[in-house]
Amino acid sequence: MPDPRTFSLPETVHGTATDRALGRAMLDAWRRDGYFLLALDARRASTVTNALTASRSFFGLPAASKRMYVNDLTYSGYAASGEEVTAGKVDHCEVFTVCRDFPLDHPRVLDRLPCHGPVPWPGRHYRRAVRTLMGDLGGLGDTVLALLALGLGHAPAALTGHAADGWHHLRALRYPSTARESGNGLGVHTDYGMLVLTVQDEAGGLYVRPPVEGEHRGRNWLPEESTAGVYEDRGPWHPVVPVPGTVTAFPGDILQFLTGGSLVSTPHQAKLTARERYSIAYFHEPSFDAELRPLDGGEPLHYGTHFTNMFLRCYPDRPATRRILREGLVPRPAAPLPA
Ligand SMILES: O=C(O)CCC(=O)C(=O)O
Numbered sequence: 001m002p003d004p005r006t007f008s009l010p011e012t013v014h015g016t017a018t019d020r021a022l023g024r025a026m027l028d029a030w031r032r033d034g035y036f037l038l039a040l041d042a043r044r045a046s047t048v049t050n051a052l053t054a055s056r057s058f059f060g061l062p063a064a065s066k067r068m069y070v071n072d073l074t075y076s077g078y079a080a081s082g083e084e085v086t087a088g089k090v091d092h093c094e095v096f097t098v099c100r101d102f103p104l105d106h107p108r109v110l111d112r113l114p115c116h117g118p119v120p121w122p123g124r125h126y127r128r129a130v131r132t133l134m135g136d137l138g139g140l141g142d143t144v145l146a147l148l149a150l151g152l153g154h155a156p157a158a159l160t161g162h163a164a165d166g167w168h169h170l171r172a173l174r175y176p177s178t179a180r181e182s183g184n185g186l187g188v189h190t191d192y193g194m195l196v197l198t199v200q201d202e203a204g205g206l207y208v209r210p211p212v213e214g215e216h217r218g219r220n221w222l223p224e225e226s227t228a229g230v231y232e233d234r235g236p237w238h239p240v241v242p243v244p245g246t247v248t249a250f251p252g253d254i255l256q257f258l259t260g261g262s263l264v265s266t267p268h269q270a271k272l273t274a275r276e277r278y279s280i281a282y283f284h285e286p287s288f289d290a291e292l293r294p295l296d297g298g299e300p301l302h303y304g305t306h307f308t309n310m311f312l313r314c315y316p317d318r319p320a321t322r323r324i325l326r327e328g329l330v331p332r333p334a335a336p337l338p339a
């Protein structure tokens with residue numbers, strides 16, 4: 001297995017020949033390895049360290065305290081180990097999810113859009129650390145999307161245009177050590193949006209499946225083609241070795257959709273390790289309301305519907321799921337919504 005490709009990003013993208021070549025090199029790396037690394041400058045590296053530190057201290061709270069950070073409007077907040085399910089199997093990780101943070105009196109909350117509500121933040125320090133990280137990774141995400149669009153032969157804004165009002169979200173995770181738990185960590189899945197940026201601590205444990213010539217890859221947005229649990233027992237599965245000062249980048253379902261399958265969403269899983277493990281995954285997404293079409297044309301896909309379906313699938317018994325099902329909430333209201 002060759003070493004992963006590592007890229008340094010320019011601060012701005014102008015569409016020069018150098019930018020196009022960088023975009024093409026990123027596409028080649030994904031087509032070979034399923035992921036690449038992005039080198040962080042010192043400021044962004046310390047943002048990552050701060051967020052991981054804040055995450056450690058949150059997960060260190062007593063179980064009963066953590067369980068208070070949940071509400072039934074949104075998937076934002078805390079999920080205990082065992083609440084999340086991938087392909088019918090329980091995942092052994094605790095998660096704190098941060099979606100868009102809407103106050104209770106926001107028109108989109110009042111309009112009863114599923115997944116819309118306030119983030120139940122566990123404190124100001126945690127909120128600051130996570131928001132700073134989301135801002136930094138969001139900036140990198142836009143740069144990567146602009147370069148990818150150029151690499152694909154499109155205008156730089158062809159992908160970033162979708163991210164402008166993006167449903168960007170983040171998951172902070174803690175996995176128990178193999179001394180405490182013998183089951184799986186996080187089962188095989190693909191992520192739902194355009195771009196995934198992850199960091200993990202020194203424990204490692206993240207595995208990706210690179211594209212394999214001739215191998216069928218599901219379109220995860222179609223219920224009959226779920227990628228959850230795919231090829232779990234069959235290689236190749238390549239470990240993503242933690243490299244301090246980098247983030248790992250791979251494509252999600254929506255890039256597969258937008259490129260008509262010329263890129264495939266990278267299946268990945270996290271295995272438990274000898275020591276407790278901490279990671280953070282950031283998801284750079286289209287707008288919840290986006291009616292997306294492949295760059296070269298085709299049938300539309302409503303992102304908010306895909307997102308909601310995926311969370312319903314992962315969390316069969318979470319308060320937000322029960323509310324969506326009980327009240328029959330739909331991601332796409334009949335009348336256009338105010339901003
Ligand atoms: O724990 C990790 O490294 C990956 C987490 C992940 O894949 C996710 O949250 O979707």
Ligand SMILES: [Fe+2]
Nearest residue numbers: 190191268281
């Ligand atoms: Fe993931």
